[in-house]
Amino acid sequence: MAHLLIIDDDPAFRSSLSEMLSDLGHHVLEAGHVQAGLHCLRTAPVELVITDLKLTGEDGLSFLRQAQAIKAVPCIMLTAYASGSNTIEAMRLGAFDHLTKPVSRQKLMETLQRALPERSADRESRPEADASLTADNPTAERLIGNSECMREVFKHIGLAAATEATVLILGETGTGKEEVARALHRNSLRAHGPFVAVNCAAIPAELMESELFGHVKGAFTGAVADRKGYLRQATGGTLFLDEIGDMPLALQAKILRVLEAREFSPVGAQTVLALDARIIAATHRDLPAAVRAGQFREDLWYRLQVMPIALPPLRARGEDLLLLAQHFLASEAAGTPKRLTAEAAQQLVQHDWPGNIRELRNTIARAQILSHHAWIEAEHISFTPRPQAADASGRGAATGTLAETLQQVEREMIERALRESGDNRSEAARKLGLSRQQLYRKLEEHGLT
Numbered sequence: 001m002a003h004l005l006i007i008d009d010d011p012a013f014r015s016s017l018s019e020m021l022s023d024l025g026h027h028v029l030e031a032g033h034v035q036a037g038l039h040c041l042r043t044a045p046v047e048l049v050i051t052d053l054k055l056t057g058e059d060g061l062s063f064l065r066q067a068q069a070i071k072a073v074p075c076i077m078l079t080a081y082a083s084g085s086n087t088i089e090a091m092r093l094g095a096f097d098h099l100t101k102p103v104s105r106q107k108l109m110e111t112l113q114r115a116l117p118e119r120s121a122d123r124e125s126r127p128e129a130d131a132s133l134t135a136d137n138p139t140a141e142r143l144i145g146n147s148e149c150m151r152e153v154f155k156h157i158g159l160a161a162a163t164e165a166t167v168l169i170l171g172e173t174g175t176g177k178e179e180v181a182r183a184l185h186r187n188s189l190r191a192h193g194p195f196v197a198v199n200c201a202a203i204p205a206e207l208m209e210s211e212l213f214g215h216v217k218g219a220f221t222g223a224v225a226d227r228k229g230y231l232r233q234a235t236g237g238t239l240f241l242d243e244i245g246d247m248p249l250a251l252q253a254k255i256l257r258v259l260e261a262r263e264f265s266p267v268g269a270q271t272v273l274a275l276d277a278r279i280i281a282a283t284h285r286d287l288p289a290a291v292r293a294g295q296f297r298e299d300l301w302y303r304l305q306v307m308p309i310a311l312p313p314l315r316a317r318g319e320d321l322l323l324l325a326q327h328f329l330a331s332e333a334a335g336t337p338k339r340l341t342a343e344a345a346q347q348l349v350q351h352d353w354p355g356n357i358r359e360l361r362n363t364i365a366r367a368q369i370l371s372h373h374a375w376i377e378a379e380h381i382s383f384t385p386r387p388q389a390a391d392a393s394g395r396g397a398a399t400g401t402l403a404e405t406l407q408q409v410e411r412e413m414i415e416r417a418l419r420e421s422g423d424n425r426s427e428a429a430r431k432l433g434l435s436r437q438q439l440y441r442k443l444e445e446h447g448l449t
């Protein structure tokens with residue numbers, strides 16, 4: 001038996017929940033608003049709190065903020081109005097879990113079982129979240145999603161946000177990895193610092209080191225002035241390394257060193273600078289497969305595994321699809337948002353969304369333009385043809401003559417080999433099964449020198 005406190009301004013809900021918990025053998029206290037709940041926490045031997053989010057007067061998040069100063073007890077947020085931002089905020093403020101109403105007896109039992117053995121000792125060591133950071137913040141909902149899998153993602157964001165842990169975000173292209181990185185930053189203790197996003201796949205391998213670490217004047221030909229580099233630009237904030245799976249191996253070793261030692265040196269400098277930025281990385285690649293293929297360092301992979309967050313593809317997000325579609329219709333509308341007919345919604349549901357949320361956003365934008373009325377009909381929905389990935393044989397990429405296609409595939413393979421070998425030409429030649437001379441000739445042919 002444990003002493004539980006329920007805070008809810010709906011007396012009927014309070015008493016039915018109280019009955020359910022008493023049936024499970026617990027001693028239950030009830031409060032109708034936040035201050036009454038805080039009073040119980042001060043005066044009674046409360047071991048766990050279940051609080052509603054939307055209450056008359058102060059809300060459940062306000063209870064969480066104030067409760068921390070009184071007693072460390074697990075708090076479960078229960079709401080009919082779950083959103084990405086209130087889930088993240090509740091978890092960041094130390095909530096044990098965030099459940100949606102109506103809650104089943106089974107779910108409640110399961111959550112209590114997880115929460116109660118933990119009691120207070122464990123929780124006292126959790127870093128206190130800075131309540132001032134987002135106290136007035138969660139206005140516009142930026143991360144849409146109500147599906148069970150996204151609610152798990154929001155909880156992980158909330159838990160990770162309050163820490164300094166390096167986070168690795170995994171997910172197919174367009175699933176919202178950058179959006180999640182931004183949410184982590186917004187909800188972190190570094191929210192007032194900069195958020196610097198770097199796309200590792202877009203920077204030429206030979207420039208990447210100086211782009212990240214900076215350089216001093218004269219460090220190499222062309223270094224005509226000092227350059228700060230992204231690590232220093234992110235001081236006090238967050239550095240988001242997007243597409244880390246495309247980082248050349250040589251640089252992966254350097255980033256690992258930065259993560260371990262939390263210090264780095266600009267190219268050509270003798271000085272060592274302390275890292276004062278949180279690193280969040282993301283990739284759409286299958287990193288374990290890249291590790292097996294020798295394209296990604298195993299030690300860096302383990303180092304990034306501290307706090308992985310895997311984003312589900314849109315086709316696995318069920319109800320979120322139409323929720324997101326409505327969100328894009330509303331956010332892009334000048335006046336009253338257009339509505340989807342049942343047939344148009346059906347079209348959306350049947351598609352498998354290889355480009356995920358980005359593809360949905362573009363599909364909705366296109367439908368919005370094509371429809372001249374208040375409704376979006378099925379005929380306004382069209383999907384972008386899926387780009388055919390060029391495999392090593394060039395199949396699927398062929399639009400020109402055979403010779404053109406072969407040239408194109410050759411060029412892509414050379415670029416990839418150079419990227420993956422950190423621009424080391426001997427290694428790239430080995431990967432491609434060419435001699436160094438043959439590779440040099442090909443580089444010249446393709447204008448890649």
Ligand SMILES: Nc1ncnc2c1ncn2[C@@H]1O[C@H](COP(=O)(O)OP(=O)(O)OP(=O)(O)O)[C@@H](O)[C@H]1O
Nearest residue numbers: 142143144172173174175176177178179284357358
């Ligand atoms: N949960 C969400 N709610 C609303 N919009 C979202 C959500 N997730 C992603 N988006 C939108 O979808 C688009 C793609 O998101 P984002 O750029 O974060 O994806 P990504 O996984 O980083 O893509 P890539 O792998 O190509 O870098 C953006 O316009 C973003 O604002």
